[in-house]
Amino acid sequence: MKLKSVHLHNKGIRSMKPTVVRFAQALIYLAAILNVINGVFSLGSAGMVKKTLCIAMIIFGVAAVYIATCLNNPNASGRNAAIVLSGILIALRIVEFAVWHNIGFLLGVILPIIVIWRLNSSEARAWFR
Template identity: 60%
Template sequence: MPDGLRANSKKPAVVAFAQILLYFAAVMNLVNGIYSFGNEEVLKKALAVAMIIFGAAAIWAATRLAHPAVSGRKTAIGLSWVLIALRLIEFAVWHNLGFLLGLILPLIVLWRLNSDEAKAWYGQN
């Protein structure tokens, strides 16, 4: 499908859902990073900075999902994997099962962005 037709078509609900979930995951990452930044340990402070940086990057990626560009989908998928990795590292550092709940949102984003409907809207098969 030509780019002009795809750009004029309505965004699928799957993409809108993934976009909203990515926003939530990014905000959760930002809040956890800001909350954890008060630690005095260097490893925990570095992890908090990484969470803040990648949370902001995920917000940027979520805004790019609104346009049917393949690069926006690939960026969102890559940042979802980074958010998952940060959650696993966060669990390993703080030993808190509550941090693992943050894995759910990026996993759902990955699942929805890899659906046939989302791939069709972004022009991938």
């Protein structure tokens, strides 16, 4: 009986999640997918720096999936982790641009910037308290 009430309580928390948090969560999932796909496709590149960067992209893409699932619960640590990870994804995109000189990689900075912006909104901060 107690297990059922905990399940219903968690379900109630998820249904109250603000739209801004759901939107940021979706953007993190999208950024994660793009990072993993980009890392896998670029893994065949010549050079140790490029291969290391590809592996980092895959690792942080997988980490982004985990962090996005942490946003289901209203605790500040999940929000902070998502903001830090978004900063790391921005740095990875800038390094990618420097290594491959492809403007497409630099455009990948937009998703994490929007995530940081939305998670810093008053509505999102209020839910994560």
